[in-house]
Amino acid sequence: MAPPRRRTAAEFQGNGGLMPPSVQVFASPCGSGGGGAVTTNGSDKSLRGKKPRGDTSVHSATKDTGRRRPAGRMPLWLVGIFVSLAFNVAALPLLLQQYIVNQPHHHHHGVISPDQQQHACAPQPGTSGATARAPSTGKPAVTSDSVINLDHGDPTMFEAFWRETGDAAELVIPGWQTMSYFSDISNVCWFMEPLFDQQVRRLHRTVGNAAVDGYHVLVGTGSTQLFMAALYALSPADADQPMSVVSTAPYYSSYPAVTDFLRSSLFRWAGDANSFVGDAYIELVCSPNNPGGAIRDAVLSSGAGKAVHDLAYYWPQYTPITRRADHDIMLFTVSKSTGHAGTRIGWALVKDREVARRMTKFVELNTIGVSKDSQLRAAKVLRAVSDGYAAAAGGATRHRLFDFGRRKMVERWRMLRQAAAASGIFSLPEETSGRCNFANETAANNPAFAWLRCDREDVEDCAGFLRGHKILTRSGNQFGADPRYVRVSMLDRDDAYDIFISRLASLK
Ligand SMILES: Cc1ncc(COP(=O)(O)O)c(C=O)c1O
Known part of the structure; x- marks a missing residue:
């Protein structure tokens, strides 16, 4: 360094x-x-x-x-x-x-x-x-005849919530602060800000979605960097063959793209976990799944196999929190939990110290740590979320992110199902529900992406068909699935979402 x-x-x-x-x-x-x-x-x-x-x-x-x-x-x-x-x-x-x-x-x-x-x-x-x-605001504002881009999962829906929180998530960093490469040299993850570690643990305890006691917290530039770090950490350096990386289709389109990007000799993409034959593998388990929103478990099991659980969407706005996850490696990100994708902060909860050390090594060699400014901002944002649910926080000043997120998602899924029914040419996954330990009630699954199928006989490429109507989505073939399916982001701003809904309803 x-x-x-x-x-x-x-x-x-x-x-x-x-x-x-x-x-x-x-x-x-x-x-x-x-x-x-x-x-x-x-x-x-x-x-x-x-x-x-x-x-x-x-x-x-x-x-x-x-x-x-x-x-x-x-x-x-x-x-x-x-x-x-x-x-x-x-x-x-x-x-x-x-x-x-x-x-x-x-x-x-x-x-x-x-x-x-x-x-x-x-x-x-x-x-x-x-x-x-002025700071950038992401995608430009839309009008009724704009192209509506719902290809990426850009979580701008959450802006409306954070606009209302006053100074709870604001941060000032004096010029002299956060200058050193180091944060806590006694920690395996020596570039992680202790405040960030503390707020990650606090939020998981508040929500009850993942175990933190006995786990190492690692910070990454988005959970994407930690996903790469996990592939590095779990692939033996002296193996004859690259480690096979698999996931059940339809799988998150970045998994194959990121795995094979640098053509590493340590690991390579091997496709759908269900058709994998062999003992040594890394299985990526995304739950709730991107795309589709289904709750998933690993489908492979062998002594030499490893699993990485990508729990980016295991938060109460998207799905009932039915259990405290306690897998060996769990990935999370502020992109999907709070909507701060631009802060580029993700974290991993890792049981094994040696795996944690190797993942940290990857981040060290890749980017010599992770922006402390971003970590502090993420810590402030996570703190504001936990504060919203703290027993001591009171009355009208309480801002509750998951309540906001759930209300929005319930409303958006209601609108989408209505639009698909009005159109008559689309189908969607069945709604599922479960007992949410966090909300203490039965709650529906409201995925961050709609996995939409175009049922019209003459349409084989649903993404192309929608593009013709100025709606950009991601084709099913990028997820190892049929191109009659598309993935549609449910997390855009209200104006774009509303135009999408009225356009979709009018398609025959
Ligand atoms: C399942 C899943 N994991 C990880 C990511 C990336 O997260 P980050 O922005 O933290 O890199 C995404 C983003 O869409 C995702 O859907």
């Missing part, structure tokens, strides 16, 4: 440095030259240095240089002072805005809202105006 090379003072300050002096003088407070406007003081100083002592008259200036200046022309040093003054006055509004933006008492905990950023930051060289000023 090699720390980045330090930049020399010359690189920062010299003419061949990162920023030419002229840019430094005029940089806005939001630009990469941070505080650049203040450097006008530097020009002040140099001008002051040249100012003749004790006498500001034209005469003494000319006396110093010994040259004559035509009457009525200003001396150079005076021009300098005027120019400097003009710069300082011009920079004042910018400095003032910077002051306002940086002062915690002017806004919730000093967090800059997109609006404030828009006003405070002038476009920087190399950026493209309005879109470069």
Whole structure:
């Protein structure tokens, strides 16, 4: 692990440095030259240095240089002072805005809202105006004739919940924090923030969906990185053959893609678990399944076989929590639990210390750890979720993510079933239900994706058919299944979902 090379003072300050002096003088407070406007003081100083002592008259200036200046022309040093003054006055509004933006008492905990950023930051060289000023918002807004993209499971449905939570999930990170590579060198996962570990364990205890006592928590850049880490950790380095990686079809389309991406000699994709023959394998068990939403168990069992349980959707908004899962390796992610896919944080619960150590090694060699800023944000978000269900939290201020998520999903599945019935050419999996230990009631399974079948005889490619009607979905053949099926994300924003529903209902 090699720390980045330090930049020399010359690189920062010299003419061949990162920023030419002229840019430094005029940089806005939001630009990469941070505080650049203040450097006008530097020009002040140099001008002051040249100012003749004790006498500001034209005469003494000319006396110093010994040259004559035509009457009525200003001396150079005076021009300098005027120019400097003009710069300082011009920079004042910018400095003032910077002051306002940086002062915690002017806004919730000093967090800059997109609006404030828009006003405070002038476009920087190399950026493209309005879109470069505010944080991105994901897919663009839709209108009734837009293409509706429900191909990816982008969980923007949850934005509406987090908009209502005030400062519960807001975070300020001072410039000096989270700078070290290391977080807790006494932990197997030495780059994991203790706060994140703590909030992961707390949330699982609150929901009761997975055992945490006796488990190592590992953090990854999304659970996708931990999935790769698990393949690495479970594949012996000295085997004659690559380890076979299997999953029951229809399986999550990323499993084959990620497994074979780098053509590793340690492991390779071997398809549907149900048709696998052999002893050594890694079985990926996704439960509730993506796609389809079914609750699944491993289908293979052998002494040399290993299972990785991807429990990304084992949360109360999607499915009843019927038992506390206690598998050897369990993967989770904030992408699906809270909707924070952009934070890119996932975690693994791992029983065996050696497996945990090898998974950690993978992340170390892959990305030298995981963004601490993201970990802290994820910890804050998970904490806000648990707080919503804490006995001490009270009344109207209580924000309960799983209640929101379940209400939304129940409503969306009701709308989808109605639209499919109105259309008459689609079918959906049967609704199932179970006793949810978390909600303490019977609850339906409301999968994050609809596994939709086009029943029309003349339609063999359902994704192509829907694309013709400006609805983008993922074809069944990417999940090892029939292309008459498509996977449809149920987690988009209301406006896109509503347009999808009315379009679907009108298809005959
Ligand atoms: C089953 C499953 N596992 C993992 C992931 C990826 O999660 P992350 O965003 O944490 O990489 C997804 C995302 O769609 C998923 O559906």
